[in-house]
Amino acid sequence: MSQITQTTLSPIAVGRYLNVDGEKTSLPFSLMEIDRSRRAILRVLNTFHFRTGANILITSLFDEGAHMMPFERAVMTYGMVAASADSTPWDAKRVESIVRMFALSGAAGISGDVLDGLAQLGFKPEELFDGMKVWARPDAYERLKAFPNLDVYRWMEIGPAVAVECSQGAGAHIDRFEWNVEEIDGEVVLTNRLNRCVEFKNYHTGLKAKVHNGGCDCGNPDPRIIPA
Amino acid sequence: MTTITNDQFFDPTVETMPRAELEKLQEARILQLVPYVYERSPLVRDLWEQHGVTPDDIKSLADFKAKVPFMDKDTIRAYRDKHNDPYGGLACVSAPHLRGVGFTSGTTGDPTPLPRPEDNAVVNGLKRELWQIGVRANDKFAYMLFSFRDGLNADRWMDCGMIPIAVQHSPLEIPYLVKISREHRPKALFMISTPIIMGLDAYQKKSGDDLREAFSSIQGVVFGGEPMSPNLRKIVEGWGLEIFELSSLGDLATAMECKAHDGMHTWEDIALIEHLDPNDNIEMPDGSRGELVVTALTDDVAPFIRYRTDDLISFTRQPCTCGRTHGRMKPVGRKGDEMLIGGRSVLPIDIFPFIGDFPETRSGLFQMIRPQREMDALRLRVGFDPDELHDDEAALCERISSKLQSELDIPISVELMSNEALLKLGPPNKIPRVSKS
Ligand SMILES: [Zn+2]
Numbered sequence: 001m002s003q004i005t006q007t008t009l010s011p012i013a014v015g016r017y018l019n020v021d022g023e024k025t026s027l028p029f030s031l032m033e034i035d036r037s038r039r040a041i042l043r044v045l046n047t048f049h050f051r052t053g054a055n056i057l058i059t060s061l062f063d064e065g066a067h068m069m070p071f072e073r074a075v076m077t078y079g080m081v082a083a084s085a086d087s088t089p090w091d092a093k094r095v096e097s098i099v100r101m102f103a104l105s106g107a108a109g110i111s112g113d114v115l116d117g118l119a120q121l122g123f124k125p126e127e128l129f130d131g132m133k134v135w136a137r138p139d140a141y142e143r144l145k146a147f148p149n150l151d152v153y154r155w156m157e158i159g160p161a162v163a164v165e166c167s168q169g170a171g172a173h174i175d176r177f178e179w180n181v182e183e184i185d186g187e188v189v190l191t192n193r194l195n196r197c198v199e200f201k202n203y204h205t206g207l208k209a210k211v212h213n214g215g216c217d218c219g220n221p222d223p224r225i226i227p228a
Numbered sequence: 229m230t231t232i233t234n235d236q237f238f239d240p241t242v243e244t245m246p247r248a249e250l251e252k253l254q255e256a257r258i259l260q261l262v263p264y265v266y267e268r269s270p271l272v273r274d275l276w277e278q279h280g281v282t283p284d285d286i287k288s289l290a291d292f293k294a295k296v297p298f299m300d301k302d303t304i305r306a307y308r309d310k311h312n313d314p315y316g317g318l319a320c321v322s323a324p325h326l327r328g329v330g331f332t333s334g335t336t337g338d339p340t341p342l343p344r345p346e347d348n349a350v351v352n353g354l355k356r357e358l359w360q361i362g363v364r365a366n367d368k369f370a371y372m373l374f375s376f377r378d379g380l381n382a383d384r385w386m387d388c389g390m391i392p393i394a395v396q397h398s399p400l401e402i403p404y405l406v407k408i409s410r411e412h413r414p415k416a417l418f419m420i421s422t423p424i425i426m427g428l429d430a431y432q433k434k435s436g437d438d439l440r441e442a443f444s445s446i447q448g449v450v451f452g453g454e455p456m457s458p459n460l461r462k463i464v465e466g467w468g469l470e471i472f473e474l475s476s477l478g479d480l481a482t483a484m485e486c487k488a489h490d491g492m493h494t495w496e497d498i499a500l501i502e503h504l505d506p507n508d509n510i511e512m513p514d515g516s517r518g519e520l521v522v523t524a525l526t527d528d529v530a531p532f533i534r535y536r537t538d539d540l541i542s543f544t545r546q547p548c549t550c551g552r553t554h555g556r557m558k559p560v561g562r563k564g565d566e567m568l569i570g571g572r573s574v575l576p577i578d579i580f581p582f583i584g585d586f587p588e589t590r591s592g593l594f595q596m597i598r599p600q601r602e603m604d605a606l607r608l609r610v611g612f613d614p615d616e617l618h619d620d621e622a623a624l625c626e627r628i629s630s631k632l633q634s635e636l637d638i639p640i641s642v643e644l645m646s647n648e649a650l651l652k653l654g655p656p657n658k659i660p661r662v663s664k665s
Contacts, residue, residue, distance in 0.1 A: 013382035014368065014393035014412060016404075024404050026393065026411060031383060053323040060380065062373060063394040063401075069380040072328070079324030084331070084379035094331060097338045101314040102329075 003201040011197045015066030017160045020206035027160055028197040029066040033178075036194065037070035037162065038077065040175030040222065045074055047167040047218040048133060052079035054105035057098050059087035059114050067162050071108055071155075080105070087137075092117025099128045106132050109155055112139035126150060135164065138227060156225065158188055159205040160198065163225050168217045171210075171224025181223045183211035188225060236551065238359035238388065242497050243552045247545070250553060254500055255289040257525040262286045262296075264320065265533055271307045271317025272533055275299060293502065298509075298521065300536040304340065318530040319343050326529055330378040332479055342479065343530040344378060349481045351384040352526070353495045354418070357484045358390060360550070361416045361448035361472065365389025369416040370405060370446075372397045372424070374453065399427030406431070406442045413445035419474060421453040425460050428467075439467045450474050450484065455559070455577055457592070458584075475559045478522035478537035483557055488549045491556030498526050501555055502534070503543040506563045515544050517573050519563055538563045540575065565662040568602045569638040576661035579608065582635055588612040588624055593650050596662045605639035608632070609663070611650035 011028035019025045050056075056075045060068040075082045083102055085094045087109055095114055098104070107129060115125055126147040135155035136144050144152045153165035154172040161179055163172035174181055180191040188207040192200050208228040215221050237243045245253070263283040265272040276282065279297040286292050304316035311317065319326060327346065331339035363369050371382065371392035382392050393412055395405050402424070408414070420428075432439050443449075449464060452474035464471055474484040475492055477499055483492035494501050502521035503512050512518030520539045524531035541557040548556060561575035568574070576596060584592040593611030610628055617624065621644050629642045654660050 010366075011391055012386050013371075013391060014408070015382070016394070026408050028391075031386065034383065058379070062371075062380075062396050065380050065382040065394050069383065072380050076324075076327040081323050081326055082328040082379055084328065094339055098331075101338060101341075 002203045003199075004203065005199045005201075007195065007197060007199055009195055009197045013065055016063050017066070018157065019159075020204065024063075027066050030197050032194075033066070033196055034070050034073065036178055037175060038073045040173070040178065041071050041074040041162075041164055042077060043220045043222060044164045044166045044173050044218075045078060047220065048106075050078060050080060050105055054078075054080045055083055055102045056080050057083050057085065057095070057102075057104050057107040059085050059091075059095060059107070059109045059111065061087055064157075066160065067157050068109060070162070071164065087111040087114050089113045089117035089120065092121055092123070096121065096123050096128065104132050106134070108135040109137060110134055110140050110144070111137045112143070115140050115143055154227075156207075156227070158207050158225065159190060159203055160196075160200055161190055166216060166218035166220055170216055170218075171212055171226040173216070173220055173222040173224055176222045181211055181225075183209070186210075186228060236360070238356045243356060243554070245497070245553055247553055250496055251289060253497055254525060257497075258289055258292050258500065258523070259286070261523075261525065261531065261533075262292070264528070265531060268320035269318055269530075269533075270311070270313070271299065271304065274307065274317065275303070289500075292500075292523075296534050298534045298536050299532070300538070301340065305337070315341055315343060315530060318532070320531070321529055328379050340479070341530075342378070345527050345529040347526065347528075348378070348381060348384045349498050349524065349526050350378070351381060353477075353481045353498055354484075355385070355388045355390070356495070357450070357472070357474075357482075358416050358418065359388070360486055361450075361470075363390050363415045363447075366391065367415045368393050368412045369418055370395055370408065370414045371418055372401075372405070372420070374419070374421065397421070397424065399423050402427045402431045406437060406439070409442045409446070415445060415447050417443070417446050417449040417469070419450035419452050420464070421451070422460060425451075425463055429463050443467050443469060448472050452476075452482075455580065457580070475557070476539075478520055478532065478535055478539065480522055480524045480527065480532055480535075486548060486550040486552060490548065491544065491558050493548070493552055494543075494555045494557050496554045499523065500525055501543070501557075503541065504536075506540065506566065512543075514546065515542065517542050517560055517566075520557065540566055565596070565598070566601065567596060567598055567606065569606045570604060572636075572638055574606055574636065574638065578636060579632070582632055583610065583628075585631060586612075586624065586627060588616045588618065589628065590616075591647050593647055593659060594661070595650070595653070595659060597665065598662050599664060605641055606636075607641050607643070609643050609645055609650065611647040611659075612644055614646055 009030050012031045014026050014028045016024045017027045072082045083098050085091050133151050135153045156163045156172050163174040165172045182189045186208050188205045188209050190203045210226045212224040234240045266283045275297045281295050308316040328344040330342045368391045372395045374397050449469040450472050472485045477483045481498050483494045485492050500523035503518040506519040520537045520541045522535050540560045543557045545555045560577050583594050584590050589612050595609040597607040625642045629640045632640050
């Protein structure tokens, strides 16, 4: 059975995760958790050979600190500039403006809402995101994959964890030091291996997916998740 | 062994610094800043060369105020477009020193980029504000920034030990806000706006939930974005909350009321504040209305230098009863909205308190007609509800104009229009408070 326990570890902030029913549930997190996740994401960004000074758009929501801050900090670690916008439909104008003003090497956290907002304003994703790496959330992934000219990868929130796809596009990597990842009856089940503000044991995430263990062609042995 | 004798302030050294020392600190920062921005900011170099100013000309704070040219939104946009530089010539560094970029909310045109320094001036000011509300290390507060213009910065609170609970600033998030309030018992709510208050009110009416109980741990709530109407104030006070109004300090920091509730403190160690005649460069007298002009004193990435904000404030440097020595401002409106009626400054904020006084005009809709800045009399378009009409339109006109004339002491002519017709003049449920015709 899933077991979720608050610990005495000091949080720096309280974010949220979506529980099995998709409801927002508060998630206190520590700086250690953010920094460990940042390092795991570096193992993924490594495979893209970005250059210092490149600009990366990050669309996110204000309450996604536990999930998206590690990606933002990983971008900064490489000496790249993180340009921020909301991943809501009504911030699509800002997304378009950032794409036009900044030479972007990548865009992360693109959601179905961002695509809907852009469509309402008459902008075409296949033109806007052409020539950059795009990390799409599950509700935008297939929509963007439909454009053969785009270079689309997965960015996934899996309960309290995140998974990010590497340059091989062969599934989204999840930190093997932080999480014990199992596939049980086709569902991703997580157990944390290190101390966290909230501990998850045998956490049935509700995500139906295949979990691939072993090496990836990108060279990163972190397990890969491919949604069913 | 250190004993903390003063728990009232987060940073007592700075917050209560005598004015002479504060000015010495400003001068020290300015003299560091001048050669730095001249060497590194292409916009500053461009502007100063046009005006024949070099760092050698600036040997004191007084020199800075006398000689350094102004910049404004248009200067930055023009530089951006001419040189195809998204930072508008403001950026003094590039990656990796430059780590991220957020944006102003920008309602027209492209949003203005706000390059992110490692040390966040906005959050540094807010630590002082939340402390005086009563938040201490290991206390939580509900963190609902308007927009995600600064990226994810929850970790920037680490060095004061306060723990932000991030909540999206959206009426859709109200059930979650109430839930985390019961679960985590935050000491403050930062920040709410008109849509959030309306949403909470509707939520309470619909669900019957007791918000006074849900928010019982909250010692202060911060409101921002626009002046707060008496109606909204009554709703929020009904939940047992003390309200602290907040405003932007020219996009480089914020200014917020203290417990004295007599103006918003402008952090003068973070920003050099000038309070100038909007049409001139003369310092306005203490306590009067003037344009807010800011220089960022702690931003090494893209500091504004004598940035004319277009914001009109009334401003004083009289010490506050709370013990802080920094100035206090009250936002009064936008430069382009101000009218001079027989030489007297009149802005929508002057009309607001009186317009809802009559049953016919309770919805508070009005428009100042401003064909030019200076006029002999104020023409005012006022919305009314025909179903509430007591006598007739001419009599209502007369009641409104005599009330306003006696309160504001200026000649006024009132034109009535039904609320419905007036609302058609603007975007949904909102009308521009100032109109050219
Ligand atoms: Zn005060």
